[in-house]
Amino acid sequence: MGMDRLEPRHFLRELFEAAVAAAQPELTLPAALPSPPPGRTVVIGAGKGAAQLARVFERHWTGPFEGFVVTRYGFGVSCEKVEVAEAGHPVPDEAGLCAAEKMMSMVADLGPDDLVIALLCGGGSALLPLPPDGFSLSDEQVLAETLLRSGMPIGGMNTVRKHFSRIKGGRLAQAAAPARVVSLVVSDVPGDDPAEVASGPTIPSHTTRADALDWLRRYDVALPEGLQRALEEAEEAPRPDDPDFRRHEVSLLSSAGKSLEAAAGLAEKIGLPAVILSDSMEGEARELGRTHAAIAREVALRGRPFRSPVVLLSGGEATVTLRGKGRGGPNGEFLLALALELEGVEDVSALAADTDGIDGSERNAGAFADARTLSRIRAGGHDPQEFLLSNDSWTAFAAAGELFEPGPTGTNVNDFRAILVAARH
Template sequence: MNPHIFLTALFAAAVAAAQPEQIIPRFLPAPPRGRTVVIGAGKGAAQLARALEAHWPHPLQGAVVTRYGYGARCERIEVLEAAHPVPDAAGLRATARMRELVSGLSADDLVIALVCGGGSALLPGAPEGFGLEEEAALNRLLLASGAPISAMNAIRKQFSTIKGGRLAAAAWPARVVTLVVSDIPGDDPALVASGPTIPDPATPEMALALAERYRIALPEPIRAHIAQSDGAPHPGDPRFARNSVHLIASARQSLEAAAALAEARGIPAAILSDALEGEAAEAGAFHAALALEIARHDRPFPRPVVLLSGGETTVTLRGKGKGGRNSEFLLSFANRIAGASGIHALAADTDGIDGSESNAGAFADGTSFERLLAAGQDPHRLLATNDAWTAFSAIGDLFEPGPTGTNVNDFRAILIR
């Protein structure tokens, strides 16, 4: 068995389990007496829109926004593209288009919101007195902080005119049905894409407390605005009374699909967690210690076995190298298992992009460290400078499946033979 082929097949099974064409039909609402308007945002929003069109024989109109290069052909729904992970002017135009679509609706109308990971950056909307520059700066600060995505989105929604349920409030009195593909550990729908159509009970005080906990030095004007604001709408607001939310895909479902495929091929699978968080390098070191324990002592799982995990790790930037959280996880992992035989790993983002380059992640095994040295690279320095992309590019072990059309966060598979 070729380990790369096996691990790639597991990734494909995980992604297939979250494909819109497979999951959308089960969650479509009944058509309304009035109009149907579709809105959406995220790295898989265009594919969700295409699947909805294919299974919705009634009249509709709408628009969704996705990352540049992630579009899909739709006949009745506009597909807009904007920057991710730092918002740009195209994102502002997309936000304006969403507001336009939901304005002036009646109680007989239906809004279907397609929400998935990446929507926070793709739908910028800074409060009055602020602009795109301040919102982009906030995003850069949050991305470099090492804070979990749940904390970042909790802060984002308190500095917005569209997040935290505000887009759904603007659609009132129309009914809003939100279909969510979760990329958030714990699968809280209100945190995915900062919940443009879903309110939650978080307050400005909670957001500021999170900033303090993770040592995020918010610019004083932004901190002051959050402190003085009334916050995002509360779930008890009557404007949300008729709305509904459906979690249609998650990391758990994708990990279970990968586990089923592994076992069908004769390799027992153990799902460690679908909600792993924390520093990518530390998570890599932990997974390496567990893999070595299994390889040497057949505990806590006997060989052969494939360890699966999901969630979203973070990277606190210390250097200016190229990389992403999955590549950094694997470089830390590779450094710890150097020289070990029979251990092979893949870590990748299920949307097809890890960080700012074209790879979803990478492969690693017990020879990675030695091959890096042979290629004239210093694995420890590369890890210290957040330059994992350079490491795996040097030894030809980048994993580049391209955009997948969905996003249920990180996927990690470690085969111990």
């Protein structure tokens, strides 16, 4: 496809596909596998792409093993030997609790000649609920729902989750001692700290109980008295200098940065300049949308800081502080805010989507937008500004016919945003 026949929506879809392809486990996992140990090999995993990671592992592992992974409902794929369970996300459920308990039992009673391989990716935090002694699944559900409404960034939520858990924050690996643990991680967190992916069940924590309480204060999160007291009195998660972790290894298989570079490379192959703004943008989705719109407007109307044609790329973890009762996720909210800010600006097209294929709790990964998006929404008698105020981006883009629905992708390297600013006519 050359620039002379560039169709914006098709091109943006191809950029997304290039980003996802760069994070596929078949490309990244085999070279990271360790050698088989003298003893047993136990494979565990959690996240939206955990089943795909397990299937690739099976194809390339040369020794005996036993395995179990948990993924989100609808994200499972068939494996020959690894058992695949599905559970609730983003709010944990009973199936996730059973999966966490089974995982802990699988790594118990291992010896120094045994090996645990942990396949971790985004979504694992919700899929592995295991509350502290004296608390129930319903307590962890209340915590999850409260954090999801708070607008707290993923790093803050995971810091809190680690201190209300018997499996997160390195505790799963601690239970496997004295076995060696190799963690193979697909990063969906800004900054690519593997200890934050899936709340790091096999990776020791750099964060503390005080950090967790500080996040709650900063976002004015009011928890039930029992949960608040549990966090105030929680045992610290194991630290990196704990001797249980001295033989452990961690490999980062893929990340937002690597996927954005793949998308930029595809654009540049057809002669279209690409600029990666950042792979770790965090914050309120609507504010990020407005900021991206300001940059795109400046490019489109004034030719600065980049000249058109150009594609602007970014990644990271947008959040939504729920104010209304609408449907949708952070990518839809980002894009609706961007479209409102760019009203009247021609020659700009955009795609915002979650690389796992699901934005929030609906079936779409995100949506497309261009100069006619708002008129399409209004043609149905709707007010796009009201949709934004009520966190109802899904309904807005459904009305415009611009939902992006690629289905589960088998990986998760966070949000993907591409804004094409074409040459002015």
